[in-house]
Amino acid sequence: MxxxxxxxxxxxxxxxxxxxxxxxxxxxxxxxxxxxxxxxxxxxxxxxxxxxxxxxxxxxxxxxxxxxxxxxxxxxxxxxxxSHVENLRWQRPLAFGLMAALLAETVYVAATRLQFPPPAAIGPDFGGPKAIGLVLFNQYLLPFEVTSVLLLAAMVGSIALTVRKEKSR
Amino acid sequence: MIPLAYPILLSALLFTVGVVGVMLRRNAIMMFMCVELMLNAANILFVAFARNFGQLDGQVFVFFVITVAAAEVAVGLALIVAIFRTRGSIEVDDLRDLQG
The missing domain is CATH 1.20.120.1200 (NADH-ubiquinone/plastoquinone oxidoreductase chain 6, subunit NuoJ)
Structure with missing residues (x-):
């Protein structure tokens, strides 16, 4: 190891x-x-x-x-x-059952179905700002721009949600 | 080199903890943090696979996931504050006005 x-x-x-x-x-x-x-x-x-x-x-x-x-x-x-008193009656055992099912499913698929190639060789600058930037601004330029619109929408939305309306006088 | 089964297992475990948290905790902020935990679990898998395949696309996807998570948190917490102002509670079971 x-x-x-x-x-x-x-x-x-x-x-x-x-x-x-x-x-x-x-x-x-x-x-x-x-x-x-x-x-x-x-x-x-x-x-x-x-x-x-x-x-x-x-x-x-x-x-x-x-x-x-x-x-x-x-x-x-x-x-x-x-106070955090969850009013869960039959939901709690159901949640643990679903947890066990999800865990068994993912572990089973990971252990049996997937075959992976051996790890590829990587250069010393793998994952650095320059390498990420080159991929981000060439191959993924459109998603990057869409992300900026998303951030703008989130900013406007959070301001619009939290602003208090002034009393009309 | 770390075998790929390890990050898959860790990611599955973290994701499961997040799912259980969403199901068991009825507090909006706690549910929200558990959703962040699930996104984080997916990110670990992206980074591990990016390293294994020697391709940077996985890391770029993590970049996008972090951005979406930030936007989600901004809007979600604003919603929670707005709900708390009008209802005085953030327990999701208290919000049942639309229930028939």
Missing amino acids: NLETILFLVLGGVALAAAIAMVITRNMVHSALFMVVVFLATAVLYLVYQAPLLAMLQITVYAGGIMVLFLFVIMLIGAEKM
């Missing part, structure tokens, strides 16, 4: 444990902080997989931007002090 595999197992274990803790814990602030742990472990995992640009994007956008937004909203509406 080489160093990469050991690193993967450690990071994967951390990510999985933090994910389970995030779902289980009742305090939403703790949930958000566990989510940050998941995202950080994933970012280091990206470094193991030769994706340095994505690792930095993961930290800045996910751990830095999205989770701060989550924490901000949780504290803004005081959600960490709300």
